[in-house]
């Protein structure tokens with residue numbers, strides 16, 4: 001598939017991604033790395049259904065993604081939460097599109113908050129939380145809908161190193177426990193190698209490298225992207 005933002009004059013290729021062909025296995029943890037402008041966020045917007053490929057298609061299972069899709073959720077760099085709502089209110093908001101009511105709704109929220117270590121914060125207002133706690137709420141909101149595909153776009157980049165490392169390890173624990181398929185975008189090569197089972201490196205919108213993380217080093221990734 002491919003997506004290009006408009007056309008450039010003078011025969012130069014317009015910015016965007018592709019053509020590329022990627023298959024993510026169910027339950028896989030895939031990290032996408034690449035320098036600024038390489039197309040990471042564009043790829044994630046395509047996977048999230050915010051953009052439609054101009055060429056080819058994106059399938060989730062055997063059904064195409066044609067727009068915002070309840071089978072997947074996206075967590076972005078800055079937690080997009082409602083500050084005036086409680087932690088529970090924010091997580092519940094993600095469930096509204098599923099029209100989930102009653103005890104199952106309550107259980108989903110409680111489980112999601114427990115998974116991110118915020119079981120005791122249910123009634124707190126979001127504006128009282130730290131940046132790391134807010135990002136935990138975003139992840140809980142994404143997990144509560146029990147997505148088939150969890151997309152994360154540099155979710156920890158606004159956080160200090162310690163919080164970032166702690167949250168990365170929590171995410172690994174959640175992935176392990178929930179068997180959710182994860183596509184995680186980062187420009188930090190160390191983070192990609194720590195988290196991913198597989199790493200895809202993008203350069204100018206193309207796949208420059210696609211390999212199991214265990215076969216890679218930061219040096220090898222850097223050399224590919226230079």
Ligand SMILES: Nc1ncnc2c1ncn2[C@@H]1O[C@H](COP(=O)(O)OP(=O)(O)OP(=O)(O)O)[C@@H](O)[C@H]1O
Nearest residue numbers: 005015016034035036037038039040041042043187
């Ligand atoms: N809305 C847009 N209109 C036109 N060009 C765009 C648009 N959004 C992104 N681009 C261009 O597409 C290319 C890929 O951008 P993208 O944001 O996907 O890169 P990225 O790898 O996520 O970068 P960063 O790490 O800086 O977030 C860049 O050349 C960018 O300038």
